[in-house]
Amino acid sequence: MSNQNAFTLINPQNGNLAFKLLSFEDNSHFDHIQRNNYFSLIWVNRGNGKVKADFAEHQFEEGSLLAFSPYQPFMICTKEDIEGIAIHFHPDFYCIHMHQKEVSCNGVLFNNVYQPPFTRITDQAKATFQMVIDQMKTEIQNAELAQYELLISYLKIFLITASRLKNEQLEESKSTPDSKEPFILQNLKDAIEDHFKTKHSAGNYADLLNISPKALAKLSKNYFNKTLTDLIAERIIIEAKRELYMTNKTIKEIAYELGYDDEHYFSRFFKTNADVSPQLYRETVGFGKMV
Incomplete structure (x- = not known):
């Protein structure tokens, strides 16, 4: 060898x-x-x-x-x-x-x-x-x-x-009892999965789960080592990347499906969180560069 x-x-x-x-x-x-x-x-x-x-x-x-x-x-x-x-x-x-x-x-x-x-x-x-x-x-x-x-x-x-x-x-x-997440956090995960395309703010999820925003923020930071806003943003970006990679949809279409009426606002949000523009991501990683 x-x-x-x-x-x-x-x-x-x-x-x-x-x-x-x-x-x-x-x-x-x-x-x-x-x-x-x-x-x-x-x-x-x-x-x-x-x-x-x-x-x-x-x-x-x-x-x-x-x-x-x-x-x-x-x-x-x-x-x-x-x-x-x-x-x-x-x-x-x-x-x-x-x-x-x-x-x-x-x-x-x-x-x-x-x-x-x-x-x-x-x-x-x-x-x-x-x-x-x-x-x-x-x-x-x-x-x-x-x-x-x-x-x-x-x-x-x-x-x-x-x-x-x-x-x-x-x-x-x-x-393991010591490391078990509070029940509310499983509900939070489920809520983010169900609503990340339409609800983008931490306050939305606090309302859904009938808990104060401050208490939910503290739980998120303690158990996930991230703010609730970060969790929501990450989930949206993962879905956006999947769509950019797997489909031929326009960036405007993807933005709309993820709850953003303004394509340019969505592109800025994507670039802030992914460090590249949606178009560059598609060109260097995604399906769009092959068609």
Whole structure:
């Protein structure tokens, strides 16, 4: 096996990164704000630190898998060197939205606004990941027939293993009395899912749940480490990205479906929260660039 640290495949049609496997021995790759147009899986084998993602900060331990979506801002802060493996893949290479039934990682590993963006890796999962990564390294150096298809198969094993593990850990946390969320927060999650297209303010949800805005804000901050306004904004942006990625709808149509009559106001809101305009997101990540 080669001692090479990075293995990269480039999309020949546009010159963009398609797939990359990177071994890292310090934090130099992630010690500044990342806003990439691809998915990132960062498996930290040694060391710990703090991850800043979207509107929140979280502590992570050795043996954690961090997962980030395209243009999701994140940065890793450490006081010591960390070591591990990063897998980057563009949605053109593998689209988790189109293959949700196969891997079920959207809303679990990626785009889960209520949970920290990492999973604790068990010894069993570690063995699976190492085997899959070794196979990926071999295949990426082997430009034979159906190379992409085989790499995607390995990536799917990685994603399914990680998603199952994350789901198990979410179920365990629900059944642990000390960490159980107040019932009102499950109602809040349900309310945001049901109404984020029509209700955009924190006050709307306080009214729906018959609780004072101040009390609901405090609960949101304590349990999700985010303000209620941030939670709502994140959920709207995730839906907007999905529509930009998966459909040919105009930005005006998407804005209207998400409850914004003013396309320009929606575009400013999107750019504030996603760091790119809806049009640029579509051109660099979404389906719109292929038609």
